[in-house]
Amino acid sequence: MSNKQQETPQEEGADGTDDTPRLSRVTSQAQEVKSSEGPKEAKEPKPESILPTESITKVPKLSSKSRTHEEELELKRARREAQRQASRKQRPARGPLGRWWRKVQASPDKVSLGMAIVALGVVYGDIGTSPLYTLQTFVAGQGGIQNVDRTAVLGMLSLVFWSITLITTVKYVLVAMRIDNKGEGGIFALYTLVRKYGRWLAIPAMLGGAAFLADSVLTPAVSISSAVEGLRTIPVLAPVFKETPNLTMMITLVIIVVLFAVQSRGTERIGRVFGTVVMVWFAFLAIIGLYSIQGDWSIFAALNPIYGIEFLFSPHNPVGLAIMGTVFLSTTGAEALYSDMGHVGRGNIYATWPLINIALVFNYFGQGAWILRNTNNPALRGATDMNPFFQMMPTTVRYPAVILSVTAGVIASQALITGAFTMVSEATGLNWMPHLQVRYPARTRGQLYIPTINWVLCAATLAVLLIFKDSEHISAAYGLALTITMITTTILLMVYIWHAHKRISAVVFAIVFLAIQTLFFLASMAKFLHGGWFTMLLTAAILFIMYTWKEGTKVERSQRRHMTPKECLPALEMLHNDFRIPYFADNLVYLTSDTEMRRLDTDIFFSIFADHPKRARAWWAVSVQTTDAPFTRDYSVENFGTSYLFRVRIRLGFKVDQNVATYLHQIMHELIDGGELPKQTSTYPKVDEDPQIGTITYVLIHKALMPESKITTRGAISLKVKYAIRHMAGNPVKWFGLAPYNPLVEVQPLFVTTRSVPRLKRVALPKPRKGKGAKAKKSGVKQVEQQVGRKVEQTEHKLAQAEQKVQQDTSKASVAVKAAVRKSETGGSKPAKG
Numbered sequence: 001m002s003n004k005q006q007e008t009p010q011e012e013g014a015d016g017t018d019d020t021p022r023l024s025r026v027t028s029q030a031q032e033v034k035s036s037e038g039p040k041e042a043k044e045p046k047p048e049s050i051l052p053t054e055s056i057t058k059v060p061k062l063s064s065k066s067r068t069h070e071e072e073l074e075l076k077r078a079r080r081e082a083q084r085q086a087s088r089k090q091r092p093a094r095g096p097l098g099r100w101w102r103k104v105q106a107s108p109d110k111v112s113l114g115m116a117i118v119a120l121g122v123v124y125g126d127i128g129t130s131p132l133y134t135l136q137t138f139v140a141g142q143g144g145i146q147n148v149d150r151t152a153v154l155g156m157l158s159l160v161f162w163s164i165t166l167i168t169t170v171k172y173v174l175v176a177m178r179i180d181n182k183g184e185g186g187i188f189a190l191y192t193l194v195r196k197y198g199r200w201l202a203i204p205a206m207l208g209g210a211a212f213l214a215d216s217v218l219t220p221a222v223s224i225s226s227a228v229e230g231l232r233t234i235p236v237l238a239p240v241f242k243e244t245p246n247l248t249m250m251i252t253l254v255i256i257v258v259l260f261a262v263q264s265r266g267t268e269r270i271g272r273v274f275g276t277v278v279m280v281w282f283a284f285l286a287i288i289g290l291y292s293i294q295g296d297w298s299i300f301a302a303l304n305p306i307y308g309i310e311f312l313f314s315p316h317n318p319v320g321l322a323i324m325g326t327v328f329l330s331t332t333g334a335e336a337l338y339s340d341m342g343h344v345g346r347g348n349i350y351a352t353w354p355l356i357n358i359a360l361v362f363n364y365f366g367q368g369a370w371i372l373r374n375t376n377n378p379a380l381r382g383a384t385d386m387n388p389f390f391q392m393m394p395t396t397v398r399y400p401a402v403i404l405s406v407t408a409g410v411i412a413s414q415a416l417i418t419g420a421f422t423m424v425s426e427a428t429g430l431n432w433m434p435h436l437q438v439r440y441p442a443r444t445r446g447q448l449y450i451p452t453i454n455w456v457l458c459a460a461t462l463a464v465l466l467i468f469k470d471s472e473h474i475s476a477a478y479g480l481a482l483t484i485t486m487i488t489t490t491i492l493l494m495v496y497i498w499h500a501h502k503r504i505s506a507v508v509f510a511i512v513f514l515a516i517q518t519l520f521f522l523a524s525m526a527k528f529l530h531g532g533w534f535t536m537l538l539t540a541a542i543l544f545i546m547y548t549w550k551e552g553t554k555v556e557r558s559q560r561r562h563m564t565p566k567e568c569l570p571a572l573e574m575l576h577n578d579f580r581i582p583y584f585a586d587n588l589v590y591l592t593s594d595t596e597m598r599r600l601d602t603d604i605f606f607s608i609f610a611d612h613p614k615r616a617r618a619w620w621a622v623s624v625q626t627t628d629a630p631f632t633r634d635y636s637v638e639n640f641g642t643s644y645l646f647r648v649r650i651r652l653g654f655k656v657d658q659n660v661a662t663y664l665h666q667i668m669h670e671l672i673d674g675g676e677l678p679k680q681t682s683t684y685p686k687v688d689e690d691p692q693i694g695t696i697t698y699v700l701i702h703k704a705l706m707p708e709s710k711i712t713t714r715g716a717i718s719l720k721v722k723y724a725i726r727h728m729a730g731n732p733v734k735w736f737g738l739a740p741y742n743p744l745v746e747v748q749p750l751f752v753t754t755r756s757v758p759r760l761k762r763v764a765l766p767k768p769r770k771g772k773g774a775k776a777k778k779s780g781v782k783q784v785e786q787q788v789g790r791k792v793e794q795t796e797h798k799l800a801q802a803e804q805k806v807q808q809d810t811s812k813a814s815v816a817v818k819a820a821v822r823k824s825e826t827g828g829s830k831p832a833k834g
Helices: 069-090 094-106 111-123 134-141 150-178 187-197 199-233 236-244 247-265 266-291 297-303 305-312 320-331 335-341 346-373 394-429 451-468 480-499 503-530 534-558 564-574 602-609 662-673 713-729 771-826
Strands: 024-026 583-589 614-625 632-636 645-653 694-705 744-749
Touching: 069 662, 111 266, 111 346, 134 150, 134 320, 134 346, 150 297, 150 305, 150 335, 150 346, 150 480, 150 503, 187 199, 187 394, 187 480, 199 236, 199 247, 199 394, 199 451, 199 534, 199 614, 199 632, 236 247, 247 394, 247 451, 266 346, 266 394, 297 305, 297 346, 305 320, 320 503, 335 394, 335 480, 335 662, 451 534, 480 534, 480 583, 503 534, 534 713, 564 602, 583 602, 583 662, 602 614, 602 694, 602 744, 614 662, 632 662, 645 662, 662 694, 694 713
Parallel strands: 024 632, 583 614, 583 694, 614 645, 694 744
Antiparallel strands: 632 645
């Protein structure tokens, strides 16, 4: 970013502090206009300003500095990092391993200890809580521990191990995470890479994204409630929970509210706190699993996939293929690895996943070994709430285990919340969701926070908890939507691999993973009537929002029109110089999302001339773009060769406050100093205390569909739903800090083709009645009408006879002409015979 900027005393803060850094000017190809070419009224003497000499208000002002304190710290950090990298390059690599490590650190797969800890806290929370309920659900489905034999345990552990290996390790870690969009993962980032191969790919992308967001609502409810319910297993607290059955739900409500309240601090800070806890949690899982195995390594025979396949189709499996619905619980959270890749970096997931995988395997196999040892335990026969995870521990260890499980449930919720923020941000970029206010509380763009989505998720999660009451009923709906996300992700990955000229690999990939995940989906459909309907209803609602917003945006953009300078400037110049019309404002500023810089949007043109023409000293069309760099501040201007029409594009980094009003003052000052904008002087006091800039009025234009619009029913519904969503989601007035300036919000018709409207028929008013005279007059009128009617009929009859006679004469003349022509062609002689 350029630091060479013009400095004026009026733009410095009142106390000399760094209030708001200045924008840097990006020179456009616009023609420079001399100040002497300004309007005639600018030459007239102006009264001196009567603004107070001392500062009264504390509105934001511009500083002569170009960087904030935060930017200075970030710049120093970047310099230190660059120095470290330079020193590493200067040191010779020791051996092949050293050269490999240096290559890794110079690639997108680089690893850092700090972000690896963040990855533990942000990414693995959901999959880390799976051991809490997976084998518990399995034992309950078999009818109790007394009905579980060695074949069933080995078969279940084999299915769990190979599901984690194939779905999480192979599909997501080894395949999906290699396919990223500028470091970002998730189904929407994947769609942006493959959408050029077919429009139909938007359907699985939307469906998968909607299902993921629906699952993000259920995950906090089921994870935290199931963990809090573990407090009932502590003997000291058991009487309290027995007397107050709703106590677990109330504790869960408080934890959920606190969890969503701290999201504004950023996932980086949360991840560092959670990461340390997750390290302890997975170490605890591994140690407890190894303790429960107790040297009986024969349990690892389940690594053979034959045991899983045989058990799946064995008569000893009472639930049949529905067992895959239970197996799927061990893979929940796998999608979070891909969607949260942009938050923590691919290399940090690569570095931590092997340790996580080993800890999970040890814990699952430890629970399986405990089940085999206690199959014939009479104390556990008929137990309905038996959980192998807690039962395999010594009694004294269960106390910290419950505390850790509650914390792990919170972390599991965090993984889905951060994934939901990423999903919504990417959907906004695809114009599948409304543009919402996004905050970036950390250094990287992946660390984002969306206030609206955060509190919508919070409200929906609390509603789920109040409806279903406990984890047993919530788990009936859990996981069904996530199977849809996995299937749609597989479809998009297959398309990407196919078009990467690896068609055999694409076919094998699709067959293997679609078969497994379709089996998961069919097994999970058994939960539909027991709560799965709620997940599917949420998925359908989110999908409806995405589809209607996409279709509505498509209709709007297809009708957007622009005017060239030759088309719009004559009228604007005439209005600008029409002194009979008083000024609407000194500066009329239109905020627009249009990125066209060389032409003018017709919406702005007709807004200027709508109703009473809005005459101004200068009209402005301003658009704001957010860049991927954190601290970008620059702008470009196109003046169309005039001193009254300006097209401005402001580019701000994602960490920069979008204070458009303050930055616009800087732009106007610099244009006045450069002679492009005539001088403006404010006579009367203003809140902004800037006497060199005239009054500014901001305008936002919303579109509305006319009743006569020629549009399909689907398009009309999409537009109506889009406008309703936009009304609830808010508008740029708040994002750009314009609410104190009372901006105007105008509604203009959407310029779609309209149907022709039939003409009206004029009907004469009936004359007033006045007794018998009126009746007599009415009868006389009827007689006159009858006479006129008879005369018209006679005239029409005569005209018909005359027309018939003319036709007869014409036919006779035609016959005569034809005979004459034939005679002239034969020369008047008869044709020869033979």
